[in-house]
Amino acid sequence: MCHLKFPASSRLKQHLFGFHKRPGPFPCELCPRSYFNKFRLVRHCASVHKIGTVTQKEKNKMCETCGRGFASNTVLANHMRTHSGERPYRCGDCPAAFAHHGAYYTHVKRLHGKIVDRYGTVTRAEK
Known part of the structure; x- marks a missing residue:
C-alpha cells in the first residue's frame, strides 16, 4: 500500500x-x-547500465554542529532539528509532535485516519 x-x-x-x-x-x-x-x-x-554520468548536487551547506553537508538550505534546516529538539509539527488530535512533516503525516493518517497536506488542509483518509 x-x-x-x-x-x-x-x-x-x-x-x-x-x-x-x-x-x-x-x-x-x-x-x-x-x-x-x-x-x-x-x-x-x-x-x-554505466552509460553517461550521474550528476549530484554539491553538498556545500554545512551543519555547524556535526559537520555534515547538505545540498539545500531546506534539508539543512530540517537536519538542524535533530540537534535542537525542535518539533514544529504538532498533532491536533493528541499531544504528539514531530520534527519532520513526513513523520507527522504518517502519524495523523495511521492513528487518526486523516490526511494533512503541507498547507494544513485536512481530509479524511480513504479506507
Missing part, C-alpha cells in the same frame, strides 16, 4: 509511472524499464 502524498495530479502520475510498474513515456532501450521523466531515465542508464 502506498502512503505517499501528492499535492498535484502531475505528481501522482509521476509516482504511478515511476513506482507502480506502469509504463512511462521514456523507455530504456537496454532493458524493460520506463520512466515518467527524462532525468530519471538518464540517471537509470548511468547507474544501471
